[in-house]
Amino acid sequence: MNTDEVLGIFREAGAVLEGHFILTSGLRSPVFLQKARVFMHADKTERLCKALAEKIRKAVPGRIDYVVGPAIGGLIPAYETSRHLGAPAIWVEREGGEFRLRRFEIAKGSRVVIVEDIVTTGLSIRETIDCLRELGAEVVAAACIIDRSAGKTDVGVPLIALAEYEVPAYPADRLPPELAAIPPVKPGSRNI
Numbered sequence: 001m002n003t004d005e006v007l008g009i010f011r012e013a014g015a016v017l018e019g020h021f022i023l024t025s026g027l028r029s030p031v032f033l034q035k036a037r038v039f040m041h042a043d044k045t046e047r048l049c050k051a052l053a054e055k056i057r058k059a060v061p062g063r064i065d066y067v068v069g070p071a072i073g074g075l076i077p078a079y080e081t082s083r084h085l086g087a088p089a090i091w092v093e094r095e096g097g098e099f100r101l102r103r104f105e106i107a108k109g110s111r112v113v114i115v116e117d118i119v120t121t122g123l124s125i126r127e128t129i130d131c132l133r134e135l136g137a138e139v140v141a142a143a144c145i146i147d148r149s150a151g152k153t154d155v156g157v158p159l160i161a162l163a164e165y166e167v168p169a170y171p172a173d174r175l176p177p178e179l180a181a182i183p184p185v186k187p188g189s190r191n192i
């Protein structure tokens, strides 16, 4: 599946939003990929995640013990991708602002792949890696449906993106005037 097909699925689902958005990193952007509007459709999610699982399989030799989704956005794609990889899906969720594996135990040395929805700065994946490494897991790769950095983000492990789609994002004190004129909204769940 190529980038045009992935973006076609997002557009068909009405998931490519325009306005003024506060991203999880604090950056501001005129475009927001509201993945929930894609993941509400099982058929669209299955097509995306089957293709992502195939890409992961090609890139990751050897065993995958767990697929880990960072909540909330990573929950559905991690679960659906895990189905195609034949590995169990677990998730990290925020407790006091920090990602924790609250509901599961994993053995030290477990080989895990993180599956995210969207990557912008890679901050959420790096936080997930920190949490998993503290538990003794080996993070063999991270993956996402769309990489908004178009390959520029370094998360410290191989990042497998189903699509790369470069979207502008600005520090809050360096907004272009047309963006500053729109009241901002923050769609994500960090700090809620």
Ligand SMILES: O=P(O)(O)OC[C@H]1O[C@H](OP(=O)(O)OP(=O)(O)O)[C@H](O)[C@@H]1O
Residues within 6 Å of the ligand: 023, 024, 025, 070, 071, 072, 073, 074, 116, 117, 118, 119, 120, 121, 122, 123, 124, 125, 187, 188, 189, 190
């Ligand atoms: O690469 P980054 O700069 O970290 O941005 C991407 C992250 O932002 C979104 O999560 P968010 O914290 O907004 O909440 P959500 O998972 O509930 O959507 C998205 O699900 C990714 O986890």
Ligand SMILES: O=C(O)c1cc(=O)[nH]c(=O)[nH]1
Residues within 6 Å of the ligand: 022, 023, 024, 025, 031, 032, 033, 034, 035, 073, 118, 119, 120, 121, 148, 188
């Ligand atoms: O960077 C983010 O927070 C972000 C961007 C985006 O397009 N979609 C999303 O869910 N999060």
Ligand SMILES: [Mg+2]
Residues within 6 Å of the ligand: 070, 071, 072, 073, 074, 124
């Ligand atoms: Mg998220």
